Amino acid sequence: MPGIQEIQKDLSDDFSLLVNWEEKYEYLIEMGMDMPAMKPQNKVDKNLVKGCQSSVWFDVQCCDGIMVFEADSDSLVVKGMVAMLHKLLNNQPAKDVLETELSVFEELGLWRHISSQRSNGLTAMVAHLKAAAVDCLAKED
Amino acid sequence: MSKDILSAKADFPILKQSVNDQPLVYLDNAATTQKPQVVIDVLVDYYTRLNANIHRGNHSLAVQATEAYEGARRKVAGYLNAERNHEVIFTRGTTESINLLAYTYGDKFVQAGDEVIVTQLEHHSNYVPWQQMCLRRGAIFRVLPLTDRGELDLALFERMLNAKTRLVAVNQVSNSLGTVNPVAEIIRLAHAYEVPVLVDAAQSVQHLAHDVRSLDADFYVFSGHKMYGPMGIGIFYGKEKWLEALPPFLSGGEMIETVTPEKVTFNVLPFKFEAGTPSVAQAIGLGAAVDYLQQFDQLELQKYEEDLLAYGFSLLAEIPDLVIYGSPAHRSGVLPFNVNGIQHYDMGVLLDSMGIAVRTGQHCTQPIMDALHINGTVRASLALYNNREDLDKLASGIRRVIKMLKR
Ligand SMILES: Cc1ncc(COP(=O)(O)O)c(C=O)c1O
Numbered sequence: 001m002p003g004i005q006e007i008q009k010d011l012s013d014d015f016s017l018l019v020n021w022e023e024k025y026e027y028l029i030e031m032g033m034d035m036p037a038m039k040p041q042n043k044v045d046k047n048l049v050k051g052c053q054s055s056v057w058f059d060v061q062c063c064d065g066i067m068v069f070e071a072d073s074d075s076l077v078v079k080g081m082v083a084m085l086h087k088l089l090n091n092q093p094a095k096d097v098l099e100t101e102l103s104v105f106e107e108l109g110l111w112r113h114i115s116s117q118r119s120n121g122l123t124a125m126v127a128h129l130k131a132a133a134v135d136c137l138a139k140e141d
Numbered sequence: 142m143s144k145d146i147l148s149a150k151a152d153f154p155i156l157k158q159s160v161n162d163q164p165l166v167y168l169d170n171a172a173t174t175q176k177p178q179v180v181i182d183v184l185v186d187y188y189t190r191l192n193a194n195i196h197r198g199n200h201s202l203a204v205q206a207t208e209a210y211e212g213a214r215r216k217v218a219g220y221l222n223a224e225r226n227h228e229v230i231f232t233r234g235t236t237e238s239i240n241l242l243a244y245t246y247g248d249k250f251v252q253a254g255d256e257v258i259v260t261q262l263e264h265h266s267n268y269v270p271w272q273q274m275c276l277r278r279g280a281i282f283r284v285l286p287l288t289d290r291g292e293l294d295l296a297l298f299e300r301m302l303n304a305k306t307r308l309v310a311v312n313q314v315s316n317s318l319g320t321v322n323p324v325a326e327i328i329r330l331a332h333a334y335e336v337p338v339l340v341d342a343a344q345s346v347q348h349l350a351h352d353v354r355s356l357d358a359d360f361y362v363f364s365g366h367k368m369y370g371p372m373g374i375g376i377f378y379g380k381e382k383w384l385e386a387l388p389p390f391l392s393g394g395e396m397i398e399t400v401t402p403e404k405v406t407f408n409v410l411p412f413k414f415e416a417g418t419p420s421v422a423q424a425i426g427l428g429a430a431v432d433y434l435q436q437f438d439q440l441e442l443q444k445y446e447e448d449l450l451a452y453g454f455s456l457l458a459e460i461p462d463l464v465i466y467g468s469p470a471h472r473s474g475v476l477p478f479n480v481n482g483i484q485h486y487d488m489g490v491l492l493d494s495m496g497i498a499v500r501t502g503q504h505c506t507q508p509i510m511d512a513l514h515i516n517g518t519v520r521a522s523l524a525l526y527n528n529r530e531d532l533d534k535l536a537s538g539i540r541r542v543i544k545m546l547k548r
Contacts, residue, residue, distance in 0.1 A: 021161045021494035026545055054486045075484045076546055077491065 004100040007088050015108050024108065028080030035083035038072040049128055054078050058128055062136035067094050069129070081122055089129055094136035102126060143438035146445045150526040152177040152433075163496025166531045166538075171316050171344055171475055171522035172500055173366045176430070180370060183429040187422040195421055196395060196412070210421050213428030214411070217376055220431045221361065222352040225381055227410040231424050234375035235343040236266045238362035239310070241377055241414065242339055243270035245387040246308060253279030255307045260285040260293055261512055262315040262322065265505040267341040271310055280307070287512055291318045291467025295326055302334050309338045313345035317504040317520065318467040319450075319475030321349070328357050337383060343367055347434070347524075348446055348473050353378055365423065369524075370430035374423035377414065384410050391416040442525060450474065452529055453521065456536040463539070466518055476521040480539065483546050485517045491542045492519075497535055 002010075018024045042059040049056040054075035061068045069090055073079040088104070089097050105122055150156055153175045158165055167175060187209070193202035195210050211226075218226040232238045251257065251274065259271050261284050275282040285298050293311075302309075309331045313324050328338045337359035342351070347368035353361045360383070365374040379387070389396055389407055393416040398406045407413045434442075453476050457463055462481040479485055489501035502517045503510045510516060521535055 022491075022541075022545075025491055025494050029545060054484055075486050077484075077487045 001091060004088055004092055004096050004102075008100075008102070008104045011084065011087065012104050012107050025077065025080070028084065029076050030080075031083040031087070032073075032076055032079035035079070035086055036070070038070040042070055043072060049124060056082060056125065058082075058125075058132075060129070060132040060136075062094065062132070062139060065094050065136065067092060067097055067129075067133060067136055069132075082125065085125060085129065094133040097133040098130055098137065143441065144436040146437060146442060146525060147528065149177075149437075150528065152179070153526050154178055154181070156526060160496045160498070161494050166497045166534050168521040168523065168527065168531060168535060169498045169500050170524035170527070171367070171504075171520065173372070174347070174369050174524045175526070176371065176426075177369055177433050179433055180426050180429045184371060184422050184426050187425055192422075194418055206421060209425045209428075210419070213424045213431075216428040216431045220351060220435065221376075221378055222354050223378060224354060228378055228381055228384065230377040230379070230384075230411050230414040231419050232362075232375045232377050233373055233420065234364040234366070235264075235341060235362050236270075236364075236375075238360075238375055238377035239267055239339065239341065240270050241390040242360055242362075242379075242387075243274040245390050247274040247278050247280075249386070249388055251275075251278045251280050251307050254305065255280045256283055256303070256305045257281070257307055258283045258285060258298070258301055258309045260311050260322075261287045261508045262291075262293065262318065262320060263310070263312055263506070263508070264316050264341065264343070265507070266343075267310050267312060267339075268508065271308075281305075284508070285311075287320075287509065290469055291315075291320050291509075292469045293320075293322055293327075295323060295330070298327060299330050302330060302336065304334070306331070306334055306336045309336055310341065311338065312341035312343070313349065314342075314473045314475075315506070315509070316344045316475065317506040317509050317518065318469065318477055319344075319472040319522075320467060320469040321345070321471040321473050324358070325356055328359075332357070344474060349443060350439070359383055365427040365430065368427075368430055369433060370427035371423040373420050374427045376427075381410065384414070389413050389416070393417050395419075437525070446474065446523060446525065449523055449527060449529065449532070450476070453523070453532045453535070456532055457539075460536065460539055460543070462543070466513060466515075474523050476523075477518045478521075479515070479518055480543055483543065485519045487546060488519045488539070488542055491545060492535070492538050495534075495538045495541065497538045499535075 018027055043057050047057045047059045054073055056073045056078060059070045071082045071086055073082050155175045191206050193206040195207040214229050215226050218229045223229055257271050257275055257280055259268055272282045283301055285293055288294050311322055311327055314321050324340050331338045339360040340358045342361055342363040346363040359380050361378040363376055366372040396408050396413050396416040398408050457478055464479050466477040485501040489499055492499055500520045504520055
């Protein structure tokens with residue numbers, strides 16, 4: 001399993017081939033569509049990160065300090081962002097999730113586009129996953 | 142000779158820029174319009190050459206600034222065909238104007254058991270202040286529902302009016318559906334019960350006829366920033382007899398005549414409603430926006446915008462799976478839609494990636510969204526600088542998004 005930094009590097013290389021925003025979004029949306037589907041029974045209110053314009057669900061499990069999660073959104077653009085987080089952080093040690101700086105979004109300029117969308121923003125999603133990582137580590141001790 | 146409408150685009154410097162490496166197509170004009178260079182120049186000139194506090198100094202700058210500010214009031218009064226300049230009060234915008242009336246009118250004229258009528262088509266700005274006032278006064282908040290076509294039912298309105306009705310608040314054009322409401326009729330019906338009417342003209346003053354006298358509106362309110370003027374300035378127009386009868390809203394400097402520990406006497410109109418240092422530069426900027434608008438033939442302008450809107454709807458109607466909301470007989474400025482199976486948010490973000498600015502969501506009109514059983518729309522909204530090419534780009538942008546998302 002490659003580490004977060006490695007995946008981050010690959011993603012950033014992939015994106016650098018895309019010339020404009022339309023292509024970036026197309027790529028992102030495709031990532032969303034390729035992400036393993038969330039089990040319908042996990043799309044429940046307790047997993048909902050409710051926002052102003054679209055809904056995001058995260059179901060995070062923790063096994064031996066490794067974070068495993070499923071996620072979905074009713075917005076295909078947001079789902080693309082979620083898929084990116086999934087690619088980066090799923091099956092990674094909670095410790096790494098907590099400690100690795102996610103620079104790829106900044107690099108891609110996606111931050112500016114998405115994060116202002118209140119709680120559905122990337123910032124909120126990342127915060128949600130980091131909080132889950134803290135819980136995961138606490139269980140370990 | 143009036144100004145050629147097709148030349149307008151060149152007057153707005155912001156429209157020359159690119160967004161996401163594409164030439165900007167700005168179709169979010171119901172949220173705020175862009176400003177022509179003449180308005181921007183006036184703001185810069187004010188702070189470069191004229192800045193002083195008004196109505197309270199006798200040095201040259203103060204005198205000139207006061208004259209410019211009062212000149213702007215005269216321009217707005219002229220634009221509205223108000224009978225008197227002092228019927229035009231400067232506020233920060235539509236929201237403040239409505240709150241001004243809700244507080245002052247509520248305090249003086251609304252008792253427990255009285256009724257206030259608004260409509261389901263209102264922006265939250267012309268809904269919540271009345272609802273809250275009714276809660277404070279123990280009055281009954283009544284909402285005229287919208288019809289399936291997204292219009293108001295006048296017969297139903299007439300039945301809601303009664304001897305307990307104290308005020309009617311209605312917009313002239315709905316910001317989320319674009320419905321043009323029969324405010325002249327509403328005013329006539331309300332006046333039969335001696336009930337005053339507040340017209341929220343935030344989405345109409347820049348597009349339709351704006352003659353408060355022929356409309357016989359008691360109160361008429363709007364925001365400068367939606368009619369090519371600066372942000373932070375708006376208008377509260379009221380008939381003199383009402384403005385005399387109402388108590389002041391905010392108190393402080395400027396609005397008083399004499400002050401002793403026991404009592405104050407209030408200043409005359411319009412100063413009674415303009416406590417504190419007003420937004421002088423913005424008011425003068427609004428005056429410049431009025432001058433700018435008046436260069437155009439008003440009927441020609443209206444016709445141009447109507448044709449453009451019809452052209453936009455004809456393009457949208459050809460797009461498969463696209464749903465247009467409401468079907469009112471008369472619409473102005475706004476194209477509200479969704480594409481089946483596509484989130485309005487996604488549509489907005491992806492259009493933005495192509496340089497096309499629209500708004501998505503509820504547009505501060507949750508009551509309308511509830512009535513339509515939807516959680517939001519995409520809204521393209523027009524201004525005088527938009528043209529057919531902008532709408533062609535919108536339509537091809539929507540088709541492109543559909544291709545990206547539906548596979
Ligand atoms: C119909 C209507 N009323 C009121 C408002 C509130 O205007 P402002 O935010 O400028 O006070 C708006 C603005 O969106 C509007 O469209």
